[in-house]
Amino acid sequence: MDATIVSARRKIELYRADAASGGLANCPVRNVLQGIFGKWSTLLVMALAERPYRFGELRRLVPDISQRMLTQTLCDLQRDGYVGREVFATTPPSVEYSLTDLGRSMYDSLQHLLMWAEGNAGRVKAAREAFDRAGA
Amino acid sequence: MDATIVSARRKIELYRADAASGGLANCPVRNVLQGIFGKWSTLLVMALAERPYRFGELRRLVPDISQRMLTQTLCDLQRDGYVGREVFATTPPSVEYSLTDLGRSMYDSLQHLLMWAEGNAGRVKAAREAFDRAGA
DNA sequence: CTGTATCCCCTATGATACTG
DNA sequence: CAGTATCATAGGGGATACAG
Numbered sequence: 001m002d003a004t005i006v007s008a009r010r011k012i013e014l015y016r017a018d019a020a021s022g023g024l025a026n027c028p029v030r031n032v033l034q035g036i037f038g039k040w041s042t043l044l045v046m047a048l049a050e051r052p053y054r055f056g057e058l059r060r061l062v063p064d065i066s067q068r069m070l071t072q073t074l075c076d077l078q079r080d081g082y083v084g085r086e087v088f089a090t091t092p093p094s095v096e097y098s099l100t101d102l103g104r105s106m107y108d109s110l111q112h113l114l115m116w117a118e119g120n121a122g123r124v125k126a127a128r129e130a131f132d133r134a135g136a
Numbered sequence: 137m138d139a140t141i142v143s144a145r146r147k148i149e150l151y152r153a154d155a156a157s158g159g160l161a162n163c164p165v166r167n168v169l170q171g172i173f174g175k176w177s178t179l180l181v182m183a184l185a186e187r188p189y190r191f192g193e194l195r196r197l198v199p200d201i202s203q204r205m206l207t208q209t210l211c212d213l214q215r216d217g218y219v220g221r222e223v224f225a226t227t228p229p230s231v232e233y234s235l236t237d238l239g240r241s242m243y244d245s246l247q248h249l250l251m252w253a254e255g256n257a258g259r260v261k262a263a264r265e266a267f268d269r270a271g272a
Numbered sequence: 273c274t275g276t277a278t279c280c281c282c283t284a285t286g287a288t289a290c291t292g
Numbered sequence: 293c294a295g296t297a298t299c300a301t302a303g304g305g306g307a308t309a310c311a312g
Contacts, residue, residue, distance in 0.1 A: 007247065007251075008182050008183075008185040008186040008243075009186050011182050011250050011254065012179070012182050012183055012186065012197070014254055015178075015179050015182065016198075028253075028254075028257035028258075028261070029250065029253045029254055029257060030179075031257065031260070031261075032253040032256065032257050032260050033173065033178065033249075033250075033253055035260065036249075036253075037169065037173035042151075042169065043148070043151050043166075046144050046147050046148050046151065047144075047148055049144040050144040050145050050148065061148070062152075078267065079263065079264055079267040079268070080260050080263055080264060081259065081260055081262075081263025081264075081267075102256070102259055102260075102263065105252070105256070106249075106252055106256070107144075108252075109248040109249045109251070109252035110248075110249050110252075111143065112245040112246075112248040112249070113169075113172070113242075113245045113246050113248070113249055114147050114165065115143075115245070116241070116242060116244075116245035116246075117164075117165045117168040117169055117172075118147065118150055118164075118165055120168065120238070120241070120242070121164035121165060121167065121168050122164075123217065123238055124167070124168050124171065124216050124217055124238075125164070125167075126217075127215065127216055127217025127238065128215055128216060128217075131214065131215040131217075132215070
């Protein structure tokens, strides 16, 4: 039984840790993951890992996002401690967002998966197409 | 400009790669991530990383999941090439699910984030509570 | 420029019942 | 045992208009 397998079992337990007290919805690991994998969260964290951005800059950088979701996602990331928000009393006012140390730390771990996704997107796509062909 | 920053910029570009052709929904990296971060996907991959499981075993292991979502999530994971499905012609029939090489490879990269989440769930929780206190 | 406030819709998820 | 089919629902997400 190697380290990977042991680790997997431990994580299942953690994932299910609070199953007794209200179901998996209260699981701490799951709570963290849900904050990271919103539709826009990962993309914004990636952007802010590059450098701080202002609100409008982010909007231009990610043209698909609605203003509502940009505000909301940034607020969620700030609430989880990944993103810091600094207001400058210019006229008109400007707001700068940046990764906190916690956010940077999280991003370091997230990167492994991002790189994997980047390198294996073709394989996954091929698997999907093969599966769909077989079904049809 | 260190490797992390360069890498971040590259990923943003990849994330947005197909923005022209139908929006970020067609982004290859995003497509992969969405398959991994469904509500139950990660948990099932973690379980199957430990050892192969039969359908009923998984259901008992994850009592919160509905039968419908267990079937559907397993099917999605199979479609993406992460999970293999083997039918045994016993009576009554039994079906065994296991991670493929692709699934194992993906899980190796996912693990970094899972370990981070496990080790930092407390920090994130504290950040949320501080944020909510300030707002209230 | 940086947000809030509404309204609306659609998809992911769940509950339940039925089948090979 | 291992699914399918059907119906119902909540909430994530978008469009638009307004505000400090």
